[in-house]
Amino acid sequence: MIIQQISVFLENRAGRTAEVAKILAEANIDIQAYNIAESNDFGVFRLIVSDTEGAVIALKKAGLAVVLTTVLSASCPNTPGSLTKILDVLAGKSISVDYMYSYIHGDANQAIIRTKDIEACQAALIAAGIA
Amino acid sequence: MIFNPEKECMSREDLRKLQSERLVKIVKHAYDNVPMYKERMDALGVKPEDIKSIDDIVKLPFTTKKDLRDFYPDKLFAVPRSEIVRFHASSGTTGKPIVAGYTAHDVENWAEGVARCLAAGGMSKEDTIQVSYGYGLFTGGLGAHDGATKLGAAVLPTSAGNTAKQIMLMEDLQSTGLCCTPSYALFLAEEIEKEGKKDAVKLKSGFFGAEPWTEGMRKELEAKLGIKAYDLYGLTEISGPGVGGECECQNGTHLWEDMFYPEIINPETGEQLPDGVEGELVFTTLDKWGMPMLRYRTRDLTHLIHEKCECGRTLCRMGRILGRTDDMLIIRGVNVFPSQVESILLEIPEFQGQYYITVDRVNNVDTFDIDVELREEYYSDDIAAMNKLADKLVGRIVSVIGIKPKIHIVEPGSITRSMGKAKHVTDNRKFK
Numbered sequence: 001m002i003i004q005q006i007s008v009f010l011e012n013r014a015g016r017t018a019e020v021a022k023i024l025a026e027a028n029i030d031i032q033a034y035n036i037a038e039s040n041d042f043g044v045f046r047l048i049v050s051d052t053e054g055a056v057i058a059l060k061k062a063g064l065a066v067v068l069t070t071v072l073s074a075s076c077p078n079t080p081g082s083l084t085k086i087l088d089v090l091a092g093k094s095i096s097v098d099y100m101y102s103y104i105h106g107d108a109n110q111a112i113i114r115t116k117d118i119e120a121c122q123a124a125l126i127a128a129g130i131a
Numbered sequence: 132m133i134f135n136p137e138k139e140c141m142s143r144e145d146l147r148k149l150q151s152e153r154l155v156k157i158v159k160h161a162y163d164n165v166p167m168y169k170e171r172m173d174a175l176g177v178k179p180e181d182i183k184s185i186d187d188i189v190k191l192p193f194t195t196k197k198d199l200r201d202f203y204p205d206k207l208f209a210v211p212r213s214e215i216v217r218f219h220a221s222s223g224t225t226g227k228p229i230v231a232g233y234t235a236h237d238v239e240n241w242a243e244g245v246a247r248c249l250a251a252g253g254m255s256k257e258d259t260i261q262v263s264y265g266y267g268l269f270t271g272g273l274g275a276h277d278g279a280t281k282l283g284a285a286v287l288p289t290s291a292g293n294t295a296k297q298i299m300l301m302e303d304l305q306s307t308g309l310c311c312t313p314s315y316a317l318f319l320a321e322e323i324e325k326e327g328k329k330d331a332v333k334l335k336s337g338f339f340g341a342e343p344w345t346e347g348m349r350k351e352l353e354a355k356l357g358i359k360a361y362d363l364y365g366l367t368e369i370s371g372p373g374v375g376g377e378c379e380c381q382n383g384t385h386l387w388e389d390m391f392y393p394e395i396i397n398p399e400t401g402e403q404l405p406d407g408v409e410g411e412l413v414f415t416t417l418d419k420w421g422m423p424m425l426r427y428r429t430r431d432l433t434h435l436i437h438e439k440c441e442c443g444r445t446l447c448r449m450g451r452i453l454g455r456t457d458d459m460l461i462i463r464g465v466n467v468f469p470s471q472v473e474s475i476l477l478e479i480p481e482f483q484g485q486y487y488i489t490v491d492r493v494n495n496v497d498t499f500d501i502d503v504e505l506r507e508e509y510y511s512d513d514i515a516a517m518n519k520l521a522d523k524l525v526g527r528i529v530s531v532i533g534i535k536p537k538i539h540i541v542e543p544g545s546i547t548r549s550m551g552k553a554k555h556v557t558d559n560r561k562f563k
């Protein structure tokens with residue numbers, strides 16, 4: 001499934017991620033999954049939330065640089081070999097992954113995958129019976 | 132429009148005559164009434180009688196900012212206190228400020244200078260000029276105010292700050308001219324953009340000064356505010372804003388040299404330099420009686436152009452100010468002007484014009500760190516892309532300035548936008 005991830009630009013300063021979490025909490029928005037990628041001076045805080053539109057409004061109002069990023073959410077059951085299966089499919093189609101992380105949606109374990117060509121990635125996974 | 136064609140377009144020959152006459156008078160006035168000038172001229176063996184024409188100006192001693200501090204508050208005044216009608220003071224970063232005193236005639240001339248600048252930038256009595264320079268001891272507010280009044284325009288004296296109200300009045304009273312520092316103009320432009328009021332604002336011309344700015348900043352201000360942006364040059368020591376201003380050609384700042392005589396000197400040797408050569412700008416006030424300045428060293432680095440301008444004015448022009456001799460940072464032995472960093476930033480579309488430089492010395496090596504902001508659309512999920520932008524900026528700075536900075540991309544809006552003169556540098560190095 002193709003979903004929208006929120007990417008927030010943050011300077012590497014103590015408490016910065018906590019401030020983002022607080023803004024979302026105050027807007028009554030649930031963070032379902034997150035991941036922080038860092039460079040030297042800054043990082044990108046990536047979030048999957050219950051109300052994407054509301055989160056963007058709340059974060060922009062706080063003056064933060066926010067962009068929406070299209071990612072793929074693929075089922076990745078909590079059993080040995082399920083991640084390998086996904087990666088094998090992508091490798092077979094020469095699709096390189098920019099980054100990925102996992103989250104639990106309800107009872108299902110999901111892998112969030114970001115690649116240059118999300119559509120091709122989704123098609124490959126569907127063809128392999130993973131959606 | 133040319134406010135005073137008789138003066139602004141006079142033949143170079145007549146101008147020289149006028150400058151010579153005025154120099155003779157003002158040197159005598161300074162010598163007779165200001166002990167410092169008498170002592171210094173005596174020490175050089177120069178008498179007022181030795182000054183016969185404007186060419187003799189090179190015989191006179193220089194005056195510096197330090198003199199204004201040393202002779203605080205009024206020991207350089209050349210008239211009885213009863214003749215003084217106005218004081219201004221410049222913000223000193225350390226210790227006492229410098230004080231300027233003006234006679235009624237001086238205030239008139241000052242207003243004339245500003246009126247010429249406003250007219251040169253397309254303003255007339257039909258216009259409403261919003262003065263967003265600070266009012267008070269700072270010469271910006273009252274200087275622009277008096278000049279706009281002399282022109283016959285309607286003045287909207289909003290002073291600096293309270294940005295929301297500034298924009299409301301700008302829209303409601305349909306201001307057509309804006310006078311403020313370029314950094315505050317940029318801040319106003321951003322706020323106007325945020326409020327979506329770009330079309331509601333009817334500004335035509337902006338007059339920006341009190342801090343050096345660049346061509347890149349001009350382009351940005353013109354695009355964001357839908358105006359023509361003109362340099363309004365001046366300094367408290369010489370009078371205030373309006374010592375010179377740009378005409379519609381935007382090709383150099385005309386200096387009102389019938390009142391303020393400019394020279395360019397080699398800052399090391401004090402020698403006069405020819406047209407086109409960069410050096411320190413020096414002014415002699417030819418018709419200012421309260422606090423006459425003989426060969427005042429501005430510390431501004433620029434060059435002069437005496438060729439007649441296409442606008443018809445014969446009064447000379449100066450180029451962009453490269454920086455102040457004392458703004459110059461020496462980092463790893465290389466001269467760096469903060470304004471160079473700004474010019475580079477404004478040439479790269481992915482970056483905002485705001486920046487903050489931090490210089491330090493770690494293990495005997497100078498560090499050169501620059502905080503910068505990206506334009507909104509370039510903040511992304513792609514860390515590699517953002518790092519590539521930082522590398523691109525490093526490359527540009529290395530090729531222009533010659534040393535390698537460390538670039539830090541910071542969050543949007545996190546570099547302080549100032550209301551007055553923007554502070555762009557912290558130098559933490561301790562020099563013993």
Ligand SMILES: [Zn+2]
Pocket residue numbers: 378379380385440441442443444
């Ligand atoms: Zn001109």
